[in-house]
Amino acid sequence: MNKQWQIELEKIIKDKKRLLSNPADLLSYGFDGSFGQYQPERVVQPINREEVADIMKLANTFGVPVYPRGQATCLSGGPLPVRGGIVLDTCKMKDKLTIDSENLTATVSPGVITSKIKEAAEKEGFFYPPDPSSAHVSTIGGNVAENSGGPRGLKYGVTGNYVLGLEVVTPQGEIIRTGGQTIKNVTGYNLTQLLVGSEGTLGVITEVTLRLIPKPKSRVSLLVVFDDLVASGKAISGILSSGIMPSAMEIIDQHCINAVERHKPAGYPVDAAAILLIELDGHPKAIEEEMVEADRICREIGAREVQTASDEEDQKKLWEARKLVSPAIAKIKPTKISEDATVPRSKIPEMFERLSEIREKYNVELVVFGHAGDGNLHPNILTDKRDQEEMKRVEMAVSEIFESAIEVGGTLSGEHGIGTMKAPFMEKELGKIGLEMMRRVKEAWDPNDVMNPGKIFPQDGQTKLVLTE
Amino acid sequence: MNKQWQIELEKIIKDKKRLLSNPADLLSYGFDGSFGQYQPERVVQPINREEVADIMKLANTFGVPVYPRGQATCLSGGPLPVRGGIVLDTCKMKDKLTIDSENLTATVSPGVITSKIKEAAEKEGFFYPPDPSSAHVSTIGGNVAENSGGPRGLKYGVTGNYVLGLEVVTPQGEIIRTGGQTIKNVTGYNLTQLLVGSEGTLGVITEVTLRLIPKPKSRVSLLVVFDDLVASGKAISGILSSGIMPSAMEIIDQHCINAVERHKPAGYPVDAAAILLIELDGHPKAIEEEMVEADRICREIGAREVQTASDEEDQKKLWEARKLVSPAIAKIKPTKISEDATVPRSKIPEMFERLSEIREKYNVELVVFGHAGDGNLHPNILTDKRDQEEMKRVEMAVSEIFESAIEVGGTLSGEHGIGTMKAPFMEKELGKIGLEMMRRVKEAWDPNDVMNPGKIFPQDGQTKLVLTE
Numbered sequence: 001m002n003k004q005w006q007i008e009l010e011k012i013i014k015d016k017k018r019l020l021s022n023p024a025d026l027l028s029y030g031f032d033g034s035f036g037q038y039q040p041e042r043v044v045q046p047i048n049r050e051e052v053a054d055i056m057k058l059a060n061t062f063g064v065p066v067y068p069r070g071q072a073t074c075l076s077g078g079p080l081p082v083r084g085g086i087v088l089d090t091c092k093m094k095d096k097l098t099i100d101s102e103n104l105t106a107t108v109s110p111g112v113i114t115s116k117i118k119e120a121a122e123k124e125g126f127f128y129p130p131d132p133s134s135a136h137v138s139t140i141g142g143n144v145a146e147n148s149g150g151p152r153g154l155k156y157g158v159t160g161n162y163v164l165g166l167e168v169v170t171p172q173g174e175i176i177r178t179g180g181q182t183i184k185n186v187t188g189y190n191l192t193q194l195l196v197g198s199e200g201t202l203g204v205i206t207e208v209t210l211r212l213i214p215k216p217k218s219r220v221s222l223l224v225v226f227d228d229l230v231a232s233g234k235a236i237s238g239i240l241s242s243g244i245m246p247s248a249m250e251i252i253d254q255h256c257i258n259a260v261e262r263h264k265p266a267g268y269p270v271d272a273a274a275i276l277l278i279e280l281d282g283h284p285k286a287i288e289e290e291m292v293e294a295d296r297i298c299r300e301i302g303a304r305e306v307q308t309a310s311d312e313e314d315q316k317k318l319w320e321a322r323k324l325v326s327p328a329i330a331k332i333k334p335t336k337i338s339e340d341a342t343v344p345r346s347k348i349p350e351m352f353e354r355l356s357e358i359r360e361k362y363n364v365e366l367v368v369f370g371h372a373g374d375g376n377l378h379p380n381i382l383t384d385k386r387d388q389e390e391m392k393r394v395e396m397a398v399s400e401i402f403e404s405a406i407e408v409g410g411t412l413s414g415e416h417g418i419g420t421m422k423a424p425f426m427e428k429e430l431g432k433i434g435l436e437m438m439r440r441v442k443e444a445w446d447p448n449d450v451m452n453p454g455k456i457f458p459q460d461g462q463t464k465l466v467l468t469e
Numbered sequence: 470m471n472k473q474w475q476i477e478l479e480k481i482i483k484d485k486k487r488l489l490s491n492p493a494d495l496l497s498y499g500f501d502g503s504f505g506q507y508q509p510e511r512v513v514q515p516i517n518r519e520e521v522a523d524i525m526k527l528a529n530t531f532g533v534p535v536y537p538r539g540q541a542t543c544l545s546g547g548p549l550p551v552r553g554g555i556v557l558d559t560c561k562m563k564d565k566l567t568i569d570s571e572n573l574t575a576t577v578s579p580g581v582i583t584s585k586i587k588e589a590a591e592k593e594g595f596f597y598p599p600d601p602s603s604a605h606v607s608t609i610g611g612n613v614a615e616n617s618g619g620p621r622g623l624k625y626g627v628t629g630n631y632v633l634g635l636e637v638v639t640p641q642g643e644i645i646r647t648g649g650q651t652i653k654n655v656t657g658y659n660l661t662q663l664l665v666g667s668e669g670t671l672g673v674i675t676e677v678t679l680r681l682i683p684k685p686k687s688r689v690s691l692l693v694v695f696d697d698l699v700a701s702g703k704a705i706s707g708i709l710s711s712g713i714m715p716s717a718m719e720i721i722d723q724h725c726i727n728a729v730e731r732h733k734p735a736g737y738p739v740d741a742a743a744i745l746l747i748e749l750d751g752h753p754k755a756i757e758e759e760m761v762e763a764d765r766i767c768r769e770i771g772a773r774e775v776q777t778a779s780d781e782e783d784q785k786k787l788w789e790a791r792k793l794v795s796p797a798i799a800k801i802k803p804t805k806i807s808e809d810a811t812v813p814r815s816k817i818p819e820m821f822e823r824l825s826e827i828r829e830k831y832n833v834e835l836v837v838f839g840h841a842g843d844g845n846l847h848p849n850i851l852t853d854k855r856d857q858e859e860m861k862r863v864e865m866a867v868s869e870i871f872e873s874a875i876e877v878g879g880t881l882s883g884e885h886g887i888g889t890m891k892a893p894f895m896e897k898e899l900g901k902i903g904l905e906m907m908r909r910v911k912e913a914w915d916p917n918d919v920m921n922p923g924k925i926f927p928q929d930g931q932t933k934l935v936l937t938e
Contacts, residue, residue: 100813100815101710102706102710102813102814102815103813103814103815104709104814105813125712146655147655147659149653149655153652153653154652157652158652158653160659161630170902170906174902175902176899176900176902176903176906177899177900177903178903180878180879180880181813181878181879182811182812182813182843182844182845182879182880182883183622183623183626183627183843183844184618184622184627184811184840184843184844184845184880184883184884185811185880185882185883186615186616186618186666186882186883186884186885186886186887187880187881187882187887187891187895187898187899188887188895188899188904188907188925189663189666189667189671189907189910189911189925190616190629190662190663190665190666190667191903191906191907193659193662193663194658194659194662194663194910196659197655197658197659198658198659202658213714214709214712214713214714215712217712237571240573240683241570241571243594243683243684243686244683245682245683282751282752282755283751283752283754283755283758285752285754285755286751286752286754286755289752342651342653342654343651344569344571344572344574344650344651345571345572345573346569346571346572371653374651374652374653375651375652375653376651376653409649409650410649410650410651411649411651411653411654411656412656413654413655413656414651414653414654414655415653415655416655417655418655418656418657422656426656426657429656430645430646430656430657431645431646433639433643433644433645434645434646434647434660435657437639437645437660437914438657438658438660440913440914441658441663441910441913441914442658443913444909444910444912444913445906445909445910456657456658
């Protein structure tokens with residue numbers, strides 16, 4: 001028999017195609033790109049903010065958890081319905097994608113795929129820099145909720161740096177607008193940036209206003225090959241302290257290089273200890289000079305080889321191969337645990353050393369790639385969740401990765417979010433009071449704890465990662 | 470006789486030179502760069518975070534209002550001790566100013582003067598872009614609390630865009646750290662950006678970690694003269710939609726030009742309707758091309774004259790004159806009311822028209838300059854607060870400026886903050902619930918309302934500006 005709230009929900013979403021309850025649907029809305037599988041009681045697909053507001057009012061009244069999600073490419077468990085209830089899928093809210101050429105802004109519905117925004121902007125001569133690897137499948141609503149990053153964080157910042165304003169449905173079902181259309185706005189608290197990266201725990205995003213910038217005139221890419229991982233770390237510092245600000249600077253270690261070459265050969269040198277992929281953008285004359293300078297710096301530090309790619313096709317190939325790293329390493333073993341520990345740039349060589357010790361110590365398949373220019377590494381552990389003994393070791397390895405990042409002055413998460421997996425480590429980074437001040441915001445906004453409950457904040461006494469069942 | 474909290478305060482700040490209570494001191498800590506004069510009961514000058522924490526614990530226990538301030542150059546009343554209590558002057562906390570060349574960050578005490586950060590960064594080849602006109606006197610703590618802007622917002626953003634982490638004493642006297650040293654950080658809510666621009670109502674800033682960027686290789690400036698204000702607005706759009714992103718683009722109207730020339734002649738053309746001051750920075754080749762292009766666009770739209778300045782001395786002169794606008798217009802009449810209504814760039818011509826109507830309608834001395842490139846205008850009204858009849862008209866004119874900004878899709882404040890003067894208009898821009906969601910944060914963090922009370926949030930029923938006594 002249906003519960004009262006389920007009956008009420010049918011009055012809000014009358015279109016049966018947008019209110020799902022059969023087991024197959026519930027199953028397919030129970031996971032994301034991270035670890036774990038849960039079962040919601042209902043899945044709804046609202047098409048406008050009024051429906052979202054009505055759903056939240058109902059949820060708030062009946063105390064039913066609501067789990068908002070876009071395409072669920074999330075790597076930290078953000079959309080997981082850990083306490084059942086309602087999954088609120090925003091993918092059908094995708095009718096708006098307006099470029100305002102005079103004000104250099106884009107206004108978009110939350111369900112719009114991020115790469116479509118980029119394309120629309122480029123058609124008008126503009127540039128939307130945030131470029132998470134999932135951009136061709138993930139939604140802008142999800143990107144904003146998780147404050148997605150990607151390779152371009154170094155020079156251009158992350159999603160949040162481009163969000164000027166939001167329309168949001170609060171946990172109690174009220175529709176508010178934050179920020180606006182202007183770059184400068186100090187009218188009261190910055191609720192926009194409070195909501196960005198809040199992982200759907202403070203509201204449901206129903207519209208986003210984004211800042212665009214002029215499209216850079218040209219781009220070049222470099223592939224730099226190193227026989228020594230530490231040297232590659234030094235090259236990163238060397239380039240940045242020379243005054244060059246690459247639009248992207250990625251590192252790929254030997255394990256990842258080999259995985260890519262096995263998966264879909266890209267011509268990466270399989271015997272290299274690491275490669276750096278560097279993108280420079282701007283005025284043609286400027287990047288020509290910078291390219292020569294970067295080449296010189298890398299060779300001086302001990303790069304074995306520097307390849308440059310100026311034409312669009314060659315560059316595309318280089319970067320497409322980079323995007324294959326994640327799917328390629330996923331083939332090594334059935335379970336992939338992807339982290340995003342982020343450290344001050346100067347600590348990259350030290351972090352590499354620590355990661356290699358962790359690999360040895362726990363005998364786990366630990367590989368590393370990531371956005372080296374901004375210190376945002378992606379240590380990935382490839383494992384098999386059915387192997388309970390190995391999972392114990394993985395658990396300890398992951399914990400030690402988190403601890404190492406904090407110890408060298410870094411942070412638990414650079415771009416994936418906290419979700420379920422990193423919640424136990426929050427207090428270690430933020431301290432008791434730091435975490436308490438976040439919790440106060442959550443409680444003030446969502447007194448009945450219905451908005452994506454079970455995320456970010458550790459459950460009572462939860463201070464350890466548990467991956468085994 | 471001293472109150473109990475005053476006796477306790479003496480136990481925290483034992484150095485009598487840093488705990489002020491004589492009438493002359495209290496008087497001189499009772500105003501800022503805005504309108505109004507109030508009287509605190511005590512002024513304290515803590516020298517470290519522990520003293521700040523103890524002061525806040527005491528204030529929280531006894532329910533005494535605490536008003537943090539830096540150099541009080543604030544134009545919106547942020548530091549005004551509107552309910553008496555304690556003024557907490559952070560100017561003596563200025564021992565730390567560390568540039569980290571490897572991580573491109575600066576870590577600074579709140580009392581450090583902003584221009585000193587810029588100088589220290591430049592010595593190492595880096596650039597700290599935020600450039601409020603008060604930078605040579607205002608403190609970084611105040612800049613962060615108010616999220617100060619300046620001419621460079623267009624290309625480089627405002628103070629908040631450079632704040633990576635904070636150390637803050639909460640309203641209840643706990644010391645927390647937010648953010649960190651990395652560009653990417655999504656570990657829980659973005660408390661850093663919640664605190665930036667919160668005008669000292671959520672905590673006292675005791676340390677700031679700032680992001681630096683490589684210093685642009687070169688700079689040029691253009692002075693563009695227009696016989697028609699609307700044409701100057703069109704030139705702004707024309708330049709931006711051509712793909713050029715100037716590092717600054719300022720507008721100065723005829724009234725302001727004349728005031729500057731009377732104050733300290735800079736060679737600005739006194740018969741022009743408006744002038745644009747444009748700064749381009751980047752690679753020498755790139756800005757050379759952009760300079761030619763900007764010149765062409767401006768002339769095509771009807772500029773009477775375009776002067777270019779490439780050498781450092783000439784540029785310095787141009788921009789120093791720009792910084793004189795505010796002191797120069799202050800000489801017109803004894804009271805200067807400086808606003809910072811900010812509109813979407815495309816609405817600048819419309820806003821200019823409205824401002825000129827307001828000038829006529831209320832017969833007030835209304836002049837305009839500002840950061841035209843990012844829509845952040847500075848309508849200033851010159852008046853005399855002793856003239857009650859004129860003040861009534863000023864009141865109405867200011868209200869109509871606020872309303873106009875909101876009506877064209879802009880915001881009450883681009884960079885000065887809300888403080889006391891704009892609080893009555895908050896609900897008009899944010900809506901009842903939008904404002905309520907801000908208030909919930911304030912109440913959750915500061916349950917006893919001791920942290921800069923009386924700011925941002927309108928008092929009960931307060932919906933109108935009152936400048937007369």
